Amino acid sequence: MKITGDMLIGAKSVRGRETTFYAVNPADGKKMEPAFGGGGEAEVREACELAWAAFDSYRETSLEARATFLETVAQKIMDLGDPLVERASAESGLPRARIEGERGRTVGQLRLFAGVVREGGWIEARIDPALPDRKPLPRPDQRQRHIPLGPVAVFGASNFPLAFSVAGGDTASALAAGCPVIVKAHSAHPGTSELVGRAVQAAVAECGLPEGVFSMVFGAGNSVGTALVSDWRIKAVGFTGSRRGGMALVSVAAARREPIPVYAEMSSINPVFLLPSALSSRAEALGKGYVASLNLGAGQFCTNPGIVLALDGPDLDRFLETAKAEVGNSAASTMLTPGIFAAYDEGVRKLSGNSKVRLLARGQACSGPNQCQTAVFETDAASFLSETDLQEEVFGASSLVIRCPDLETVRTVAEHLEGQLTATVQADESDLDAARMLLPVLERKAGRVLFNGWPTGVDVSHAMVHGGPFPSTADGRSTSVGTLAIRRFLRPVCYQDVPAGLLPEALKDGNPLKLWRRIGGEMGRD
């Protein structure tokens, strides 16, 4: 499939006339062909009109039809073959194997949501049968289902050009919920975006769905992005990126005549707690595991371990010795974009210049442009508590180890943290009392609490939560990874005494869809 540089508005290819831009290969800093055209308000409006026109029909597709559509998208992405892998790798600087793995994750996630759609639990059907003899008033027949919110704007993320981009988690969960999607493609991987966008577009056509189910636009965040989030037809927003970018969208959404929810996943430093017994028994293994997690994807993961807390002492010194050696052996690796590299470089420079922070180790020297040279710093708890800046995320392989005098201080630092995507505890059997003391704090601070692992793996499962209290996300009541993500795009509707012939399938007597439903509050599959 040829990359044209066009936007996809429903079934059409549309050339953006407002701006011209190119992808840049961060490994050599060079422009890649072809030129892409960024659009403006007119194209956004057209995409929104098409999405709105598609909504009532798409949201009532059968569970089977919608599931098949998601599976078709997955297949069409696989059918793109090697050119997709090559283009994504060139645009992102990420190695081929990583892109192949991410492609597997992306299509796996679409197929998982197909299964979720078929099972239908997300509809959360409830029926309270009429009680005509109830006193003082009869009870009407009441039935509840969840319906999709409406067209969703999805902003592709730079760091997962497939899994959190055009057909990534936000798009998969919104389409699964029954919402048309308009993607604002990320300018860091426009070719990858177009290829995947064309796969979705082809799936829409093949499945006989209205063309407005999917569109994809190129353009600047503060023009095309703002126009998209401002359009009255858009009813929710999915975003993964910086805190500044996320909060800008939150402001636009709140200023609308009808404010809408923004699911922005923004910023997290993912604390790791090394409890004393674990640190004593496996300081070296922990040091190795830590640096491996830190280096994954040049540190460009939302769940990158940005701070480590441990009791000061010889066990921590052993951990740091190993970490230093591992960092010293870490090859520099290309970052996603020159902009991300510049921000990383600036963040590391700021930490290096902070008198309360000491540089422990840096990775091997860079051999090309835009390379991340792993950095590990240390400080003490008192300094960390007094310097708000030290909580700021440095996106990339940079991490800060905090020496704490005692467990009570560890807890105090934990309480001092802002909301996080993850909190990790390294604990042996005899650390369980300390872990028990920490756990209530970590539950309040993070969306995922994990033991004896590293936070950088985010499984796409039913129990996953990739979300958390502000500022890790703009809405801590939800997740952007895993099957619960479908709920972000739904709202409940009650049908009272609605004639049988008008009831949606999910709420009909006899349970034709064989759903799990609550009848009079009792869960069952009637």
Added chain:
Amino acid sequence: MKITGDMLIGAKSVRGRETTFYAVNPADGKKMEPAFGGGGEAEVREACELAWAAFDSYRETSLEARATFLETVAQKIMDLGDPLVERASAESGLPRARIEGERGRTVGQLRLFAGVVREGGWIEARIDPALPDRKPLPRPDQRQRHIPLGPVAVFGASNFPLAFSVAGGDTASALAAGCPVIVKAHSAHPGTSELVGRAVQAAVAECGLPEGVFSMVFGAGNSVGTALVSDWRIKAVGFTGSRRGGMALVSVAAARREPIPVYAEMSSINPVFLLPSALSSRAEALGKGYVASLNLGAGQFCTNPGIVLALDGPDLDRFLETAKAEVGNSAASTMLTPGIFAAYDEGVRKLSGNSKVRLLARGQACSGPNQCQTAVFETDAASFLSETDLQEEVFGASSLVIRCPDLETVRTVAEHLEGQLTATVQADESDLDAARMLLPVLERKAGRVLFNGWPTGVDVSHAMVHGGPFPSTADGRSTSVGTLAIRRFLRPVCYQDVPAGLLPEALKDGNPLKLWRRIGGEMGRD
């Protein structure tokens, strides 16, 4: 129990020193004893500190203990006996029978949530067992439950001094979720608030819970209310009242360092659609039912039928003739407060002065102060579509009938409406095609769609939705009535490879709480 005029901060009675105010009996406009003391930031801070201190312990109470607590609150409210009914009736102008019914609803709702807590479905436990042999990477053990958000600020509503006030739906659902509650009592019924507040306070003590589980403050919205919503310990807000009041809280919540969700139920005109065949076969019965619904509680219901849409013609004329007669026979009834009466009077005056609107009928003359004299107006679809003002809620018994030339125009007007709590359809068998055409619009616009009834009854059930798209609420993804309301105060947390000894009961192997859980995505009670 004596009414003292004090606030309840944890286990203490605290005299507010910032302001002094009295309840006013709207039936005679006279002040009622005793004087109440409004508090300030210091008392708000103290209540928040106590709530925060109580949170970690209260949220881990057993399901049985929490359910018993809710039932104890219900019993203590009943134990207040007649003095509660008398005070609430005097402070609100609502008749005794209505207050008794509302008390039944209030304690019934607390008991319903006790049952919900015991059943435990709201935890939404999910377990994805480890797959150590999965390729390319092993899957860790992942478990998910929902935990409460934190202390919740509840703003009592004026129009249900029991059911949407101190121990009303917001408080019941927040306590059920495991959130401590701080109520900002409504100044229209402070004596009722104190009585009920003391019942809750006594239940907290009797159940051996930390005192901070419940506090209640008096004071002005823009000082005490703002201080409450601004406090970092408050993690969500429940509100029922005006659009202006709700949006003010939304702004305060959004401006916090950590923004929090505001569940504000604000404004709805609850369209009623009279379809042709129903109108033809039962114009008179519909006219009577309409005015009865309009007059309920002097029209001071969030679900009051504020607009009616029907095809112009002789059937509509018959409907209006009956409605006119019924309105003419409607006795004036006392409104909740002088302020609400003044706003109603102003709203009716504005409609009367609109040249595109015609006054059809008014109720009987007033016999005392602050009385609502039912008003029904008519206009045509073209005028309604051109005048945005006509969509504004007039709180009280005021309603506007819109003559439409055809069904397509009915649909156009429906599409033109803002978000609503309810949409009502009167339809006979031969109206079903017309109803089918309207239904997708109504689902998008409203939280509850009902047929052949009136919107003013809001059942407290499992399937109820009392919520809807903006501006009917600030967050259309939820309900403030019915058991699904518990979800507003919860968020998901994932536990990855957490040692068995640290897992919450709900997620343990062997399912000790006998919950419905999803294991590997499959619903069951293992």
